[in-house]
Amino acid sequence: MKRTTVAALLFIAAAAPAAWAGTQEVANVVVLTSMRLAEGSLGSARNSPDSQQMLGCRIVVNSYGAPTGYCAARNASGVSGNCTTTDPEHIAQIRSISDDSFIAFSWNTSGTCTSFHISNFSTFAPKAP
Incomplete structure (x- = not known):
């Protein structure tokens, strides 16, 4: 009886890390x-197997x-989209982007950014070297 209990506990302990590893998401560029x-x-985007995906934002400050x-x-x-903005709220959103953020943005017919959604969750894959 003791061996069965010990074996069962060892099996549960070995399986536990995989069960508790956390949710992981791949969010390829759309x-x-x-x-x-x-x-x-x-x-x-960085870890994608293709050579096309890219995603990012930057802020340019000049005189x-x-x-x-x-x-x-x-x-x-290879389908791309981009936008520019000088809206202070948008600039603040861009500044909140971290190395492994999820980014969503939209633009109008003039190419001006109209909305941003930035998420910093542990579910998103970190960039591999």
């Missing part, structure tokens, strides 16, 4: 030009005025 929307996680934000995305098929 670009919907008809909706003027792009999204994905930086880690998934001519307010900071300008720029975001761009390209999916596995």
Whole structure:
């Protein structure tokens, strides 16, 4: 009886780390030009097996005025979307992006960013070297 109990406990202990490892998501880059929307996680874009996916935002500050934000995305098929913004709320959102964030942004027909969604969750894959 003791051996069965010990064996059962060892089996449960060995299986436990896999069961408690946490939720993991792959969020490849999606670009919907008809909706003027792009999204994905930086880690998934970086780790993608194709040579096309890319995603990111940057802020340019110069002597001519307010900071300008720029975001761009390209999916596995090479479809891309991008936008620019000087909106202070958008600039704050761009500044909140971390190395492994999920980013979603949309733009209008002029190429101006209209919305941002930034998520920093443990479920998104970190970038591999």
